[in-house]
Amino acid sequence: MADADCDILVVGGGPAGITLALIAAQHGVRVIVCEKEADVYPLPRAAHIDHEVMRIYQSVGAAGPIAATCRTTGTYDFLTASGEVLLRFEGSDRIGPGGWPGANMIHQPSVERALRARLEGQPLAELRSCWTYLGHEETALGVTARFATPEGERSVTAGYLVGADGTRSPVRAAAAIDMDDLGFDEPWLVIDALVHDAGRLPKVNLQICDPARPTTCVLMGEGRHRWEFMLLPGETSDQVSEDAFIAKLLAPWNVEGAVTLERKAVYRFNARVAKQWRKGRVLLAGDAAHQTPPFAGQGMCAGARDAANLGWKLAAVVTGKASETILDSYQAEREPHVRATIQMAIMMGRTVCITDPAAAAERDRQMLAARAAGQSPDGALAYPPIADGLVLAGSPGAGSYFPQPVDAASGAKLDDVLGGEAWLLSRGAAAPVDGVVAVGLEDPRLESFASGIAAWLDAHDTGAVLVRADRYVFGTGTHAALIEAWQAALARRETAAA
Numbered sequence: 001m002a003d004a005d006c007d008i009l010v011v012g013g014g015p016a017g018i019t020l021a022l023i024a025a026q027h028g029v030r031v032i033v034c035e036k037e038a039d040v041y042p043l044p045r046a047a048h049i050d051h052e053v054m055r056i057y058q059s060v061g062a063a064g065p066i067a068a069t070c071r072t073t074g075t076y077d078f079l080t081a082s083g084e085v086l087l088r089f090e091g092s093d094r095i096g097p098g099g100w101p102g103a104n105m106i107h108q109p110s111v112e113r114a115l116r117a118r119l120e121g122q123p124l125a126e127l128r129s130c131w132t133y134l135g136h137e138e139t140a141l142g143v144t145a146r147f148a149t150p151e152g153e154r155s156v157t158a159g160y161l162v163g164a165d166g167t168r169s170p171v172r173a174a175a176a177i178d179m180d181d182l183g184f185d186e187p188w189l190v191i192d193a194l195v196h197d198a199g200r201l202p203k204v205n206l207q208i209c210d211p212a213r214p215t216t217c218v219l220m221g222e223g224r225h226r227w228e229f230m231l232l233p234g235e236t237s238d239q240v241s242e243d244a245f246i247a248k249l250l251a252p253w254n255v256e257g258a259v260t261l262e263r264k265a266v267y268r269f270n271a272r273v274a275k276q277w278r279k280g281r282v283l284l285a286g287d288a289a290h291q292t293p294p295f296a297g298q299g300m301c302a303g304a305r306d307a308a309n310l311g312w313k314l315a316a317v318v319t320g321k322a323s324e325t326i327l328d329s330y331q332a333e334r335e336p337h338v339r340a341t342i343q344m345a346i347m348m349g350r351t352v353c354i355t356d357p358a359a360a361a362e363r364d365r366q367m368l369a370a371r372a373a374g375q376s377p378d379g380a381l382a383y384p385p386i387a388d389g390l391v392l393a394g395s396p397g398a399g400s401y402f403p404q405p406v407d408a409a410s411g412a413k414l415d416d417v418l419g420g421e422a423w424l425l426s427r428g429a430a431a432p433v434d435g436v437v438a439v440g441l442e443d444p445r446l447e448s449f450a451s452g453i454a455a456w457l458d459a460h461d462t463g464a465v466l467v468r469a470d471r472y473v474f475g476t477g478t479h480a481a482l483i484e485a486w487q488a489a490l491a492r493r494e495t496a497a498a
Helices: 015-026 051-059 063-067 108-120 170-174 243-253 299-318 324-352 357-372 414-418 450-459 479-490
Strands: 006-011 031-035 048-050 075-080 085-090 103-105 125-129 132-138 143-149 152-163 179-195 205-209 215-219 224-230 259-274 282-284 422-426 436-440 464-467 473-477
Touching: 006 015, 006 143, 006 299, 015 031, 015 051, 015 108, 015 125, 015 299, 031 152, 048 051, 048 299, 051 063, 051 103, 051 108, 051 299, 051 414, 063 108, 075 324, 085 324, 085 357, 108 125, 132 152, 132 170, 152 170, 152 299, 170 282, 179 243, 179 324, 205 324, 205 357, 224 243, 243 259, 259 324, 299 324, 422 479, 436 479, 450 464, 464 479, 473 479
Parallel strands: 006 031, 006 152, 031 125, 075 205, 152 282, 422 436
Antiparallel strands: 048 103, 075 085, 132 143, 143 152, 179 224, 179 259, 205 215, 215 224, 422 464, 464 473
């Protein structure tokens, strides 16, 4: 829309909405974010982001200040009431494929402030606080949304509207999009604490599978710790939120004097997925599109992945580099990944949330036997590649996540060298391509990374790879065939495999 206020309007200024705005603006389109609150919510919520999400934050220039407030830990243990290991996920403090530690324990307000600081320096993006969404009307050319503001009712016109406005999502409701309930609903008390004596707290993340009171104990960002306690039948939110009740819950952890209570809240842990993520010119992202129990630590991560997947696609459509039909690949690509992470979280949750002593004893027996036999489903968390969407199906590595090599000596990372566009990395000379960074392995810029890229090409028996802006592999093959296939995919035309 030539006379629109912006190209993309985002409702919701949380981490998913701000990240989406930053990515889209970096690709050259105008973005307005409207947020009903005056400032960042000051208390912790999400506790974890993984290596891939840190790489996404790296792409918008926010990883440095975010990493400065993170903590890492080597294991995530599921324990019986007596302390035996039922499940163990290891290696979360090691550098993951995204070039950052596998698990980063965060203070969400610090993350959001770092993202907003980057938005303030982005000339194509604007945040409007205290703007409450009222509704929208869609035409063939765009969307007009209405807002209640301190100055009265105002409207914003845009080419596309993205609802990143949380679990209750007024945008989703206005678009009449239903949710698919995946059948998990448990009330938990969440306690966040400021730490005065870290030496008295656990150094790893824990799920205590005690039928008397299922409990979570995890690190958070620097200087904080979290406990979560499942509510038992007959308990009320008001009852478990009393300071005396919380003191009894924390007593077995022997942390009196080592921590100060910062927040207490009762949440219902749900598992739901929107049935449509795109309806015309309206799209959903983050908690508006999906909600997961917290046991896999993927709630905030999923929103960031939505932003990374959708941001460059919307920008490509708005700038005329791609057909609008590529937006149909958004849900096709993201929903299977989201459902896999939710199912992993549900599996973890159902492991933890057993309160019948006999059932818990049988769970312990089966899981301990499986672990002793080397058949336990633990190790490192892994999720499926993109199988259907904007990928060159049939080519080796298509849809997989392309790793970010890191120079061990200097700490330099590949993304910072090559930038935020799509890449075509090849063994031979790379001819220039419009909209794609085409680089041969002999290019001086790749001196610190060429061996890692060559190893990836060798593993997939190919001479070249085209990596999308969200760092998922479009496909492999020859330089010329990949470019032809990529241009056809953006135009949504069919092409032969490379």
